[in-house]
Amino acid sequence: MNSGKEINEEAQLWVAFKKGDQKAYERIYSAYYPILYNYGYKYIRNTHLVTDLIHDLFLKLWTSRERLSDPASIKNYLFKSFRGHLFNHSKASKNIFVGDGNQLNDFNIELNDSPESNFIADEQMTGLRKKIGQALQKLTDRQREVIYLRYYEEFSYPEIAEIMGLTLKGTYKLMGRAIETLRSQESIGNIILFLITQKHFYKNHLKDHHRLENVDHQKSA
Structure with missing residues (x-):
C-alpha cells in the first residue's frame, strides 16, 4: 500500500499529466510500461502487438487527458484501462478467442520464458518449476489472472474487482476456488512460496490465508 506521501506525489503527477506536462506523461509511461507489458503478454504472446496496444492506450489517454x-x-x-483495451482489440480483430463475459482466454503464467523464471533457473529448482507450471495449468484463465494480480502485482481485492469487472464478493470467491484447486494438486505451498519470494508478499499471504480460513469456518458453522 502506498504511503500518504507517495499518494500525494502520484496525485500531483496525474494532475500535471492532465495539464499537458510532457515530462509527467513520460514519467508515467516509463514507470508503468514494463508491468503493463508483462500483464499484456500473459494474454497475447506477441511482443509487437502488446507494445503497440500499450502505445495506443497511452496515446488515447494523452489526447483525452483533460476529460480523465x-x-x-x-x-x-492503467491496468483496468489496458485490460479493457485488450478486450476491445480482441473483439475487433477476432484474432483472440473470447471466453465467458468479458474474459479473454489464454491468460498464461508461464515460467519457462518469463522474467520470473530467473529465480528458478538452476537445476535444483527445475522440478519445482515444473510442478508450479502444471498446477497453474489446472486453473481457469480467470483464476490464474486473480492469482497474478494479487500475488505478482500486489493489488488489493477491491482493486482486483475493479480491474476484472467483478463484484468484491465474486473476487473473493474466485480466489477461493483457485486456492482450493491448487490445494487439491498438493502444490499450493510451493506455488505461494514462489510468488511470495518473487515479490515479498509474505504479509499478504498470511492475511489471505487467515481470511480464507475464516470463510471456510463460516461455511462449516
Missing part, C-alpha cells in the same frame, strides 16, 4: 477522472491509484487505473 482523478484515480485513487494510477497503476490500478
Whole structure:
C-alpha cells in the first residue's frame, strides 16, 4: 500500500499529466510500461502487438487527458484501462478467442520464458518449476489472472474487482476456488512460496490465508 506521501506525489503527477506536462506523461509511461507489458503478454504472446496496444492506450489517454477522472491509484487505473483495451482489440480483430463475459482466454503464467523464471533457473529448482507450471495449468484463465494480480502485482481485492469487472464478493470467491484447486494438486505451498519470494508478499499471504480460513469456518458453522 502506498504511503500518504507517495499518494500525494502520484496525485500531483496525474494532475500535471492532465495539464499537458510532457515530462509527467513520460514519467508515467516509463514507470508503468514494463508491468503493463508483462500483464499484456500473459494474454497475447506477441511482443509487437502488446507494445503497440500499450502505445495506443497511452496515446488515447494523452489526447483525452483533460476529460480523465482523478484515480485513487494510477497503476490500478492503467491496468483496468489496458485490460479493457485488450478486450476491445480482441473483439475487433477476432484474432483472440473470447471466453465467458468479458474474459479473454489464454491468460498464461508461464515460467519457462518469463522474467520470473530467473529465480528458478538452476537445476535444483527445475522440478519445482515444473510442478508450479502444471498446477497453474489446472486453473481457469480467470483464476490464474486473480492469482497474478494479487500475488505478482500486489493489488488489493477491491482493486482486483475493479480491474476484472467483478463484484468484491465474486473476487473473493474466485480466489477461493483457485486456492482450493491448487490445494487439491498438493502444490499450493510451493506455488505461494514462489510468488511470495518473487515479490515479498509474505504479509499478504498470511492475511489471505487467515481470511480464507475464516470463510471456510463460516461455511462449516
